[in-house]
Amino acid sequence: MDEITHAFSQLSLNLFAMLRERGRNNADMRPLTVSVTSAQPREGKTLIAQGLALHAAALGEFRILLVDANFDTPTLASRFAGGGKIGLSDVLQDGATAAAEFLATPFENMFVIGAGCVPLPALLYREEALLKFTDSASARAFDVVIFDSSCVSPYRANVVARKSDRVLFVVDATATRRETVQYALGRLKDGARDPVWGVILNKKPRYFRDSL
DSSP, rough: HHHHHHHHHHHHHHHHHHHHHHTTOOOTOOOOOOOEEEESSSSSSSHHHHHHHHHHHHHHHSEEEEEEOOOSSSHHHHTTOOOTTHHHHHHHHHHOSSSOOOOOOOSSSSSEEOOOOOGGGGOOOHHHHHHHTSSSSHTSSEEEEEEEEEOOOOOSOOOOHTSEEEEEEEEEEETOOOHHHHHHHHHOOSSSSOOOEEEEEEETTTTTTTTT
């Protein structure tokens, strides 16, 4: 098993442990929400979000929904042949009354929702609409919703990440400065909740130490 496959497998097993602890046998419980974000663009968020979703789905125990909330550079719909379909931005604009279109994947227990077609999606970062989406019947059909989120910005709050149950924070180990990472993590940790599940060093040279 190569290094990246091993890493995704470990993340999937940790995710499953959290799901079991939450007692997903309760049909009224909303899905566990996981946001994948970073301090800067192009650090590998989409790679991690998609990889985690696919590896978790391959194990077959839980139903996985992967959602493109990376409105700055949305790519998931095109990767799953869903360009132009109703996605997250459309749902947020309509207060979760619009039905997002599920995109098929190689696994029967995994689906994808694209970013959608609404322009200026940064204006749609409304907490109420997001909570309605995660509490909708469509989302409740899944055990976990994984968001490929935009990066943490000093100019706007990343509501998707801050309102998720858990956050995976991706760092480009070859380019991102420690101070930038610390600042972004501080913004995510504002308030009483600390949802940060873990930090993933992407593009990590073998000599790079796993510490921040």
